[in-house]
Amino acid sequence: MKYLVIKCGGSVLENLPRSFYEDIVKMHESGEWTPVIVHGGGPLITSLLKSLNVETSFVNGLRITNHQVLDVVEMVLSGSVNKEVVRNLMEVGGKAFGVSGIDGGLLTAMPTPDAKTLGFVGEVVSVNNTIIEGIVNQGFIPVISPIGIDGYGQRYNINGDVAASAIAKALGANLCFISDIPGILIEKDGTKKKLDKVSKAIIEEMIQNQTIYGGMIPKVKAAIDGLVHNIPEVGIINGFEKNSLLDYVNGKKIGTKIVLEEEIA
Incomplete structure (x- = not known):
């Protein structure tokens, strides 16, 4: 079974076309790839925090999370957004099952090294594969919200990209980040150019010189x-x-492929 972990950020989820969900269902029904969706929900979280007059701020793309912010993060991610993604897949004929990283201890977490600054922001310690495999074996597409929990019952806000990477590692899956841009862009001769392929060393350099910044980090x-x-x-x-996800799994040249140095031709 070939797993594909599909990470959808909150900023793109609000406007993704119906055809995107249709492509996921087609992929699932073909049986060649098994999709697993991990989602964010940043803009909706920010909007709700603002309406509740709760201050929110970020460090290197990660939201500083106290108890009050954590309650809102969980409510938005595991409630509103998770069920919206499940509904969208069902509307186009798919079978989807939404879970939080807390359910069944799916995502065991610990505080990040920057916990003093970030608060209840977590790193994934382990992924309970049996939950994902159980959902898949019942014929459903798993839809996962990135909230983790530790052995003492403390919840953690986990960046969706970090959660998606941890789940892909645990499943030995390919990982695909869904964006509203065609890939990683650089400015060359006054115009923006997409990188078809980029290495670890180049990415680290781009972070250093702030070509890559904010939520892309x-x-x-x-x-x-x-x-x-x-x-x-x-x-x-x-x-x-149109068809970007299907083109990607069919090996067409689309988006930006991120590789280690030794793989660059």
Whole structure:
């Protein structure tokens, strides 16, 4: 069974076309690839926090999370957004099953090294594969919200890109980040150019010189971490391009492929 972990950020989820969900269902029904969806929900979380007059801020693309923010994060991710993705798949004839990383201890977490600054932001310690495999074996597409839990029952807000990478590592899956841009862009001669392929060293240099910044930082770091830990392939594609997901799994030249140095031709 070939797994494909599909990470959809909150900023793209709000506007993804119906055809994107149709492509996931087609992929699932073909049996060649088994999709597993991990989603974010950042803009909706920010909007709700604002309406509740709760301050929110970010460090290197990660949201500082206290108890109050954590309650809102869980409510939005595991409630509103998770069920919306499940509904969207069902509307196009798919079978989907939504779970939180807390359910069954799917995502065991621990605080990040920057816990003093970030609060209840977590790293994934382990992934309970049997839950994902159980959902898949029942004929459903798993839809996972990135909330983790430790052995003491403490919840953690896990960046969706980090969670997706951890799940892909655990499943030996390919990892595909869905964006609203065609891939990683650089400016050349006054115009923006897409990188078809980029290495770990170049990404680290682009973070250093701030070509890559904000929310793209955890995305590319999660991609590199996954490759180092045997994820076969990581791609970033535009989910708004027609058939982009199917083109990606069929090996067409689309988006940006992130690779380790030795793989660059």
